[in-house]
Amino acid sequence: MTTTPSNKVSTQDRLFAGVVVLLALVAYWQTLKFSAGYGLGSVNEPETYPRLLIFGLVALGILVALRPRRGVDEDEPRGVRAMLETVRERHAKPALVVALFVVYLLLLEPLGFVYASIFFLLSCQVVLMQKRSPKALLIVSVISVGLPFALEYIFTDVLRIFLP
Numbered sequence: 373m374t375t376t377p378s379n380k381v382s383t384q385d386r387l388f389a390g391v392v393v394l395l396a397l398v399a400y401w402q403t404l405k406f407s408a409g410y411g412l413g414s415v416n417e418p419e420t421y422p423r424l425l426i427f428g429l430v431a432l433g434i435l436v437a438l439r440p441r442r443g444v445d446e447d448e449p450r451g452v453r454a455m456l457e458t459v460r461e462r463h464a465k466p467a468l469v470v471a472l473f474v475v476y477l478l479l480l481e482p483l484g485f486v487y488a489s490i491f492f493l494l495s496c497q498v499v500l501m502q503k504r505s506p507k508a509l510l511i512v513s514v515i516s517v518g519l520p521f522a523l524e525y526i527f528t529d530v531l532r533i534f535l536p
Contacts, residue, residue: 386437392433393434396426397430418533475491489520494512497515
């Protein structure tokens, strides 16, 4: 396999960037449902922080879509079937995390922030784990349960911003 420099943007990069931007737009649409807020017109509005993250995702998605590849593998098979096989081999875990994020967004309203976050954190960490030892699973479980409750406390009681 030989690699030659190229200024082309790969189809996989464009596809990934498109999915990131699409998810960011869906998340932005979800922030439109937040209450009009407290009338303060400041960073204390409930939609401020999520929208900052969303704008960052859109910016990074656009950068990935426009970023040229460092090298093109001349022997790499071309076509949709080859691309799907490459995606399955190299990007199965990230694709599963993106799918879990979509499920998380769908579960936020019926379950609330805490329980949807526990599901998301636990499932993502289990998917991305290298070794699934009992000790590692215990640590992941403690983090997945403790972090959402800690964030709920900080936002609700300290900052007085209510999470969905």
